[in-house]
Amino acid sequence: MPLNDPITRGTMPAPDGPSTYVSIYPVDPMPPAIAALRATTEPVWLFAYGSLMWNPEFEYAERRPAYLRGFHRSFCLYSRDYRGTPEQPGLVLGLDRGGSCHGIAYRLPDKQRGAVLDRIWAREMTGMVYTMRRVPVVTGEGPIGAYACVVRRASGDYAGGLTAQEMAGLLARAQGGRGTGRDYLSNTVSHLDEMGIRDALLHRVAALVQQIAPG
Numbered sequence: 001m002p003l004n005d006p007i008t009r010g011t012m013p014a015p016d017g018p019s020t021y022v023s024i025y026p027v028d029p030m031p032p033a034i035a036a037l038r039a040t041t042e043p044v045w046l047f048a049y050g051s052l053m054w055n056p057e058f059e060y061a062e063r064r065p066a067y068l069r070g071f072h073r074s075f076c077l078y079s080r081d082y083r084g085t086p087e088q089p090g091l092v093l094g095l096d097r098g099g100s101c102h103g104i105a106y107r108l109p110d111k112q113r114g115a116v117l118d119r120i121w122a123r124e125m126t127g128m129v130y131t132m133r134r135v136p137v138v139t140g141e142g143p144i145g146a147y148a149c150v151v152r153r154a155s156g157d158y159a160g161g162l163t164a165q166e167m168a169g170l171l172a173r174a175q176g177g178r179g180t181g182r183d184y185l186s187n188t189v190s191h192l193d194e195m196g197i198r199d200a201l202l203h204r205v206a207a208l209v210q211q212i213a214p215g
Helices: 032-038 113-124 164-173 181-194 200-212
Strands: 045-048 062-079 090-107 130-139 142-151
Touching: 032 113, 045 130, 062 142, 062 200, 090 130, 090 164, 090 181, 113 130, 164 181, 164 200, 181 200
Parallel strands: 045 142
Antiparallel strands: 045 090, 062 090, 062 130, 090 142, 130 142
16 A cells, blocks of 8 residues: 655645536535534544545645545446536546545645535535445554545446446546546546556556547
8 A cells, every 4th residue: 555655734736627617416415414524623534536636626734645445446427517418428436335445535624624524515415426424544644534425326327337448438528517537537547646556447447548539
């Protein structure tokens, strides 16, 4: 597990695209257990495994490379707004059960925690496709409990079981309110490469996308 990258504190990377885009789907109701995090005195961590790694669009107090067992990163959700349309759906990443996953753990800032939590929720939790739940992750500074967006397999947008070729076909052509599926894939793979992490499936899909639509 390559978890020796420097810890970063107090930074907010600039967004890479149309951050003002509003989903066509309503924001999911926030459960009381998540809303209560606004007032807790304990540190609140978020585990990022997809676009939140390279385009978080929120302030954070600290970030650490992190490793999660029991779930894996997968293009297992159809996207009909952010990275596709209802007529031509794309795909986005979800945490699906089984395996393991490298990503980033962000500690939310204490003073702005409520506003940051609301911003994350509004961006990620639409269409009832994820459940935000607490998961144990390992970092170079020790284990922590973090919240993560885990896919709802009961969702009508669940796309588990697609082959790498099928994923590539959808990603190569899809475009939505936040950009193309191709860029979403490329940015995720590039960030994993920077962290020294090779995700075999994502690299395979990226190679297939290049074959389908060179450039």
